[in-house]
Amino acid sequence: MQSFKYIAEVVPHFKCTADAGSYKPYGSGHINDTFFLKNLAEGSDYLLQRINHHIFTNVEKLTENMQKVTEHLKLKVISNGGDPMTEVMTLIPTNSGKYFYQDSDGNYWRMFFFLGNTKSYDLVKLPKQAYEGGKAFGKFQAMLSDIPAGEMFEVIPDFHNIQHRLRQLNDAISKDMAGRVSSVKPELDIVRKYAEPMQYFQQPDKVNALPKRVIHNDTKFNNVLLNQNDEAQCVIDLETVMDGYVAYDFGDAIRTIINTSTEDEADLSKIQLNMPLFDAYVQGYLREASKFLTDAEVRSLMKGALLLPYMQAVRFLTDHINGDVYFKTKFEGHNLQRARAQFQLLKMLDANAEAMNATILNEMAGYKTAHY
Incomplete structure (x- = not known):
């Protein structure tokens, strides 16, 4: 009833015809609370977040990023x-013209049109x-590639800075x-x-040839909506869109796509690499992204x-040590189970990295030949 x-x-x-009484929780996000609302009139239903x-x-700055x-x-x-x-995605304005509303208890809300007949x-x-996921994220990056670096607000500073994440872990360890x-x-x-x-992207001599671009920064596969024919339709969850390296988006997509099990799999033996999915993602991604990527980025x-x-x-692991204060958890030890699963995935990727990189380079060579 509190919701x-x-x-x-x-x-x-909000400037909408949503039925507040029709609300029901929606999605599986770790951070925000999302609700589906029926439309009292004709037209699209709504998502309230x-x-x-x-x-x-x-x-306010987060919302400006999303609008832009x-x-x-x-x-x-x-x-x-x-x-x-x-x-x-289409943001719904409030009656005051803003694209967010702060309620009487200080919570912030935004609303979108719900994209029906889609799945994730x-x-x-x-x-x-x-x-299709590769094609969607490649196209997303390509369409944003002409926005100069520096125009987006950094909504979460150092979001993909591993040195920062390691400092957070060390701080958690010291406080325990x-x-x-x-x-x-x-x-x-x-x-x-x-x-x-893992600190490659924080070493100036390693990344001086890599341009910063406007990227998604959270390319889990469930952030792509597909139509009923499993064709990519829309990239969603845009709140972390800001400057970064394209490899961050590529890496997060691979992390969530080629794992043969879930992000929080308890049985580590089930975590293997689905290489046909890797090959397919690379093909779809480079079909779109090859139009703008530099050799260094590839x-x-x-x-x-x-x-x-x-x-x-x-x-x-940091959140587990801190007492589970950041990510939503379903049981005690959930964050530790998630961490163990990700470490196992890393081991599998590390063992196959050379062959996987060869696949990327060979696929890119084919697109280069086609383009030129």
């Missing part, structure tokens, strides 16, 4: 002969799905607020083993594929 109290207050402040302002501390990105994407879609209302997957099963450090020594050993090579992609599961494991 309905807020929803009943918030909905009238309570923004976690403890994580996204500057909601969605407007840019809509213009690109129109110029390509597409439908901006189905291929790009937490676990990818078919090469076609992986290919939940008394859990002594029980995670094997996981901390893995952190230390990989720490040095060579960095596999670095991102190794970094992102490592970084996510570090973040899960």
Whole structure:
């Protein structure tokens, strides 16, 4: 009932015809609370989202980022002969003209049109799905590639800076607020083993040839909506769109697509690499991204594929040590289970990195030949 109290207050402040009483929780996100609302009139239904302002501390700037990105994407879609209302998320304004509302208890809310007749997957099963995901994120990056670096607000500073994440882990270890450090020594050993090579993107001599671009920064596969034919339709969850290296997006997508099990798999033997899905994702991604990627960026992609599961494991482990204060959990030890699963995925990727990088380079060579 607490949710309905807020929803009943918030909905009238948006320019919509949503039925507040029809609300139901929607999605599987770790950070924000999302609700589906029926439309009382004809037209699209709605998604109402309570923004976690403890994580996204500057909601106004966050919203400006989303407005800038969605407007840019809509213009690109129109110029390509597409439908901006189905291929790009649409923010609903409030009666005051803003795109967020703060309720009487200080919570921040935003609303979107719900994109019906679409689906998303937490676990990818078919090469076609992986290919469409690659195409979606490659096209997303390509459409934003003409926005100069520096124009977007950094909504979460150092979001993919592994040195920052390691400092957060060390701080959690020193405080040991939940008394859990002594029980995670094997996981901390893995952190230390990989720490040095994972700092590639923070070494100026390594990345001086890599441009910063506007990227998604959270390319889990379930952030792509597919139509009923499993064809990519829309990239969603745009709150972390800001500057970064394209390899970050590539790495996070690979992390969530080619794992044969879930992000929090308890049985580590089930975590293997689905290489046909990797091949398909690379094909779809480079079909779009090859139009703008530099050679240095292509060579960095596999670095991102190794970094992102490592970084996510570090973040899960840090939250576990801190007492589970950041990510939503379903049971005690959930974050530790997530961390162990990501470390296992990293080991599998590391063992196959050379062959996977060869696949990327060979595929890119084919697109270069086609383009020129």
